[in-house]
Amino acid sequence: xxxxxxxxxxxxxxxxxxxxxxxxxxxxxxxxxxxxxxxxxxxxxxxxxxxxxxxxxxxxxxxxxxxxxxxxxxxxxxxxxxxxxxxxxxxxxxxxxxxxxxxxxxxxxxxxxxxxxxxxxxxxxxxxxxxxxxxxxxxxxxxxxxxxxxxxxxxxxxxxxxxxxxxxxxxxxxxxxxxxxxxxxxxxxxxxxxxxxxxxxxxxxxxxxxxxxxxxxxxxxxxxxxxxxxxxxxxxxxxxxxxxxxxxxxxxxxxxxxxxxxxxxxxxxxxxxxxxxxxxxxxxxxxxxxxxxxxxxxxxxxxxxxxxxxxxxxxxxxxxxxxxxxxxxxxxxxxxxxxxxxxxxxxxxxxxxxxxxxxxxxxxxxxxxxxxxxxxxxxxxxxxxxxxxxxxxxxxxxxxxxxxxxxxxxxxxxxxxxxxxxxxxxxxxxxxxxxxxxxxxxxxxxxxxxxxxxxxxxxxxxxxxxxxxxxxxxxxxxxxxxxxxxxxxxxxxxxxxxxxxxxxxxxxxxxxxxxxxxxxxxxxxxxxxxxxxxxxxxxxxxxxxxxxxxxxxxxxxxxxxxxxxxxxxxxxxxxxxxxxxxxxxxxxxxxxxxxxxxxxxxxxxxxxxxxxxxxxxxxxxxxxxxxxxxxxxxxxxxxxxxxxxxxxxxxxxxxxxxxxxxxxxxxxxxxxxxxxxxxxxxxxxxxxxxxxxxxxxxxxxxxxxxxxxxxxxxxxxxxxxxxxxxxxxxxxxxxxxxxxxxxxxxxxxxxxxxxxxxxxxxxxxxxxxxxxxxxxxxxxxxx
Numbered sequence: 001x002x003x004x005x006x007x008x009x010x011x012x013x014x015x016x017x018x019x020x021x022x023x024x025x026x027x028x029x030x031x032x033x034x035x036x037x038x039x040x041x042x043x044x045x046x047x048x049x050x051x052x053x054x055x056x057x058x059x060x061x062x063x064x065x066x067x068x069x070x071x072x073x074x075x076x077x078x079x080x081x082x083x084x085x086x087x088x089x090x091x092x093x094x095x096x097x098x099x100x101x102x103x104x105x106x107x108x109x110x111x112x113x114x115x116x117x118x119x120x121x122x123x124x125x126x127x128x129x130x131x132x133x134x135x136x137x138x139x140x141x142x143x144x145x146x147x148x149x150x151x152x153x154x155x156x157x158x159x160x161x162x163x164x165x166x167x168x169x170x171x172x173x174x175x176x177x178x179x180x181x182x183x184x185x186x187x188x189x190x191x192x193x194x195x196x197x198x199x200x201x202x203x204x205x206x207x208x209x210x211x212x213x214x215x216x217x218x219x220x221x222x223x224x225x226x227x228x229x230x231x232x233x234x235x236x237x238x239x240x241x242x243x244x245x246x247x248x249x250x251x252x253x254x255x256x257x258x259x260x261x262x263x264x265x266x267x268x269x270x271x272x273x274x275x276x277x278x279x280x281x282x283x284x285x286x287x288x289x290x291x292x293x294x295x296x297x298x299x300x301x302x303x304x305x306x307x308x309x310x311x312x313x314x315x316x317x318x319x320x321x322x323x324x325x326x327x328x329x330x331x332x333x334x335x336x337x338x339x340x341x342x343x344x345x346x347x348x349x350x351x352x353x354x355x356x357x358x359x360x361x362x363x364x365x366x367x368x369x370x371x372x373x374x375x376x377x378x379x380x381x382x383x384x385x386x387x388x389x390x391x392x393x394x395x396x397x398x399x400x401x402x403x404x405x406x407x408x409x410x411x412x413x414x415x416x417x418x419x420x421x422x423x424x425x426x427x428x429x430x431x432x433x434x435x436x437x438x439x440x441x442x443x444x445x446x447x448x449x450x451x452x453x454x455x456x457x458x459x460x461x462x463x464x465x466x467x468x469x470x471x472x473x474x475x476x477x478x479x480x481x482x483x484x485x486x487x488x489x490x491x492x493x494x495x496x497x498x499x500x501x502x503x504x505x506x507x508x509x510x511x512x513x514x515x516x517x518x519x520x521x522x523x524x525x526x527x528x529x530x531x532x533x534x535x536x537x538x539x540x541x542x543x544x545x546x547x548x549x550x551x552x553x554x555x556x557x558x559x560x561x562x563x564x565x566x567x568x569x570x571x572x573x574x575x576x577x578x579x580x581x582x583x584x585x586x587x588x589x590x591x592x593x594x595x596x597x598x599x600x601x602x603x604x605x606x607x608x609x610x611x612x613x614x615x616x617x618x619x620x621x622x623x624x625x626x627x628x629x630x631x632x633x634x635x636x637x638x639x640x641x642x643x644x645x646x647x648x649x650x651x652x653x654x655x656x657x658x659x660x661x662x663x664x665x666x667x668x669x670x671x672x673x674x675x676x677x678x679x680x681x682x683x684x685x686x687x688x689x690x691x692x693x694x695x696x697x698x699x700x701x702x703x704x705x706x707x708x709x710x711x712x713x714x715x716x717x718x719x720x721x722x723x724x725x726x727x728x729x730x731x732x733x734x735x736x737x738x739x740x741x742x743x744x745x746x747x748x749x750x751x752x753x754x755x756x757x758x759x760x761x762x763x764x765x766x767x768x769x770x771x772x773x774x775x776x777x778x779x780x781x782x783x
Contacts, residue, residue, distance in 0.1 A: 043155040052673035055156040059182035060366025063377040068154035068165040073140040080370040081276035083447040086235025090124035090452040111529040124452035126230035131387035136207030144200040161313035172197030190302040192265035204257040215253040238274040241290035279449040319407040320724035335674040342668040357692035371414040376685040392465035393443040393521040398686040401693035404479040426451040438499030441466035474548040512574035526594035536605035546570040584626040599635040601642035640678040644690025651697035651712040660714035702727040742778025
């Protein structure tokens with residue numbers, strides 16, 4: 001039934017505001033194209049053709065990729081709990097019985113036999129985990145639009161968290177805006193027109209899943225179920241509910257769509273939910289959730305939803321501001337800047353990349369959401385690369401490297417929540433697979449918090465993923481110094497450490513404690529397998545885990561005997577070794593020179609240099625030199641995320657120009673898509689986050705109570721400033737420099753403490769106190 005929509009006084013006000021926004025379109029340049037927008041934005045002169053050209057919006061839990069079409073618009077939709085399968089327990093019942101034999105074969109250096117037995121008896125059932133999946137698409141067709149568009153502009157405002165498309169056809173100017181509201185839990189789309197043409201739209205929802213679509217007056221309801229994954233039955237119901245609110249014109253049901261004719265402006269609200277409650281509970285009611293969400297959001301004007309979205313986003317986003325200077329290249333569209341970046345001078349592109357990473361973390365990881373997965377929350381497939389899950393042998397951790405130093409600790413809350421879940425599921429894996437106390441997680445997990453080794457022993461038989469995640473729990477405490485938080489996560493850290501106290505084995509030759517079986521992530525050694533005992537990365541991670549857990553016990557004033565046990569075990573861990581090439585050995589044996597992939601993407605054995613601080617130019621110069629040699633042998637160019645890690649490693653070695661040269665490669669078209677997404681390839685979001693963390697390392701390094709200012713400042717950034725970086729001990733740092741020399745540093749501490757501030761070889765000790773600002777002048781660090 002057609003429904004005539006009249007204009008109330010309130011609607012007239014809304015319409016006037018919408019038309020004013022259309023009128024605010026940027027000026028047209030002499031070539032007839034829209035002029036470049038100012039500020040922290042991505043912008044383009046044409047619609048997206050590929051998914052990696054579309055622009056992401058998200059509120060942590062739901063997201064959309066906006067293509068910016070004219071007559072045909074597409075929003076690809078995601079809800080962060082829509083995965084394949086359902087609750088399952090993947091622990092292989094044969095694993096515990098076979099474990100001792102695998103260990104024996106490893107210690108006897110019969111690696112291929114050990115790996116073959118591990119594949120047969122230790123690996124998870126099913127062998128692969130569940131996949132994160134797209135929900136579908138919102139399609140907006142405007143059939144009355146004909147002819148070429150002019151004054152076209154597509155942009156993503158990183159400060160307002162808003163995607164906008166503007167264009168003109170037939171004398172009518174159109175404006176389309178999209179936000180993902182964290183407060184109201186909807187994707188909101190606003191379309192307005194100014195000129196002789198009216199808005200005629202056909203609005204539809206599509207999904208690749210088994211689902212049914214109901215068309216109800218001004219609402220579309222898409223209800224369905226997820227599918228099976230690896231023979232694990234689908235257990236989730238999901239629903240997407242879309243309501244269209246008009247200002248002028250008529251709306252009527254059409255064939256699996258809503259048909260709008262003659263409107264001046266309209267708002268589309270999209271709510272999405274699944275029945276997921278936690279990893280072992282799928283009893284939620286997505287229909288009630290979307291119905292209530294749409295009912296509440298429908299009472300609000302789009303302008304209010306957008307304004308509240310911006311305010312909530314800016315609360316986090318505006319905490320840090322980076323300025324690396326600007327050149328004429330900054331006036332070009334974003335895709336053109338990427339194409340020219342390696343050959344040109346565009347320091348502002350690095351700052352934009354930094355801001356974009358912070359935008360993406362805020363948009364994909366919020367309290368109450370799932371953690372950011374391999375693609376954040378944006379995925380257009382039901383079977384994406386690597387399942388778009390949580391790869392915890394580097395990628396998930398890299399996602400959260402910028403959280404603390406960039407003032408986004410709140411965004412790490414979902415990661416902490418996931419570790420709490422893994423401690424539950426991982427306790428069964430530890431008990432049933434290893435006969436051990438505590439908990440363990442191997443190299444991947446998923447929505448259902450599976451913790452057994454997957455994919456094959458060559459990749460999955462790495463027991464240190466949970467231990468690495470626990471270092472992030474400590475980092476949250478170290479930056480914020482909240483004892484109540486530390487008390488809440490101490491049992492998780494203790495459980496992870498307890499597991500390794502039970503499973504570490506004495507090396508039959510050296511007597512040192514080593515992991516067995518394990519591997520150096522995803523890298524095959526020259527004995528025809530990856531499986532081994534005591535790879536360098538394991539030893540480095542466990543040194544951090546044991547030290548941090550013992551320190552946590554000391555801070556909390558508890559568990560002294562356990563802390564002492566950890567310190568004794570830490571001292572017995574196999575030490576880092578320097579090989580015949582002068583390199584840091586990746587394995588206990590000096591195999592690096594014969595490894596099948598000498599430029600392997602993973603640089604796992606350099607964990608001790610970054611993100612850890614075990615290897616340091618001043619305190620362990622021989623190991624730092626060996627790490628540098630390893631980096632040289634590995635090469636500067638790798639996959640997107642691995643390139644980002646290399647930048648951070650060179651920054652730790654205080655070689656700013658080398659780090660910057662690799663950053664230029666990361667920002668170029670081989671490793672960055674037109675929408676600034678990281679190109680593994682394919683897309684993985686970890687490179688975006690790792691790149692941002694590496695930029696921080698070039699400007700500020702914090703180790704214990706020491707702050708090193710501009711430790712790896714490249715010559716390409718002679719003048720700049722950064723405001724709002726965080727350091728351990730609840731400290732905020734602002735820096736400014738000119739001609740490559742520090743001009744000022746400002747430190748603000750939230751708790752009483754002392755810091756040793758370093759600039760080059762200059763050092764000064766400052767005392768911090770709440771409410772007190774410490775200002776230092778460079779280059780002598782005078783107050």
